[in-house]
Amino acid sequence: MSEIVEKQVERYENLLREMWTASAKYLGILSANLLVERVVWEVSMEYQEIELLQYDQNGISCARIAASLEENPDLPVEDMFMKFITRYVAILAKLLGHERTEEIRKRLKEEFATIPFASREE
Numbered sequence: 001m002s003e004i005v006e007k008q009v010e011r012y013e014n015l016l017r018e019m020w021t022a023s024a025k026y027l028g029i030l031s032a033n034l035l036v037e038r039v040v041w042e043v044s045m046e047y048q049e050i051e052l053l054q055y056d057q058n059g060i061s062c063a064r065i066a067a068s069l070e071e072n073p074d075l076p077v078e079d080m081f082m083k084f085i086t087r088y089v090a091i092l093a094k095l096l097g098h099e100r101t102e103e104i105r106k107r108l109k110e111e112f113a114t115i116p117f118a119s120r121e122e
Contacts, residue, residue, distance in 0.1 A: 005077060033057070039088045053065060
């Protein structure tokens with residue numbers, strides 16, 4: 001796997017961990033895991049590799065996705081994670097309301113300034 005893709009996966013992993021931690025704070029760990037499970041299920045219809053995302057009461061890990069990239073370097077990592085994050089935020093907006101979701105959206109904008117994030121349905 002190229003160093004660029006490796007750094008990209010690491011960056012997304014850190015962001016997903018922050019999102020999971022914030023969600024667990026407001027929803028509880030069980031609900032945060034259910035949210036991740038739901039989004040993984042939805043995104044896996046287009047990107048099956050997202051099923052390699054590991055999550056439990058300790059948070060999220062992209063280690064298995066990174067390992068999979070060794071075998072499939074053509075995986076559209078950026079698209080897969082963006083779809084995951086967009087869907088996650090859309091569901092979170094329904095659960096937490098606009099104000100709390102706006103805090104998460106601002107963090108996403110800071111981290112990924114070139115990508116527009118909305119807290120509405122796709």
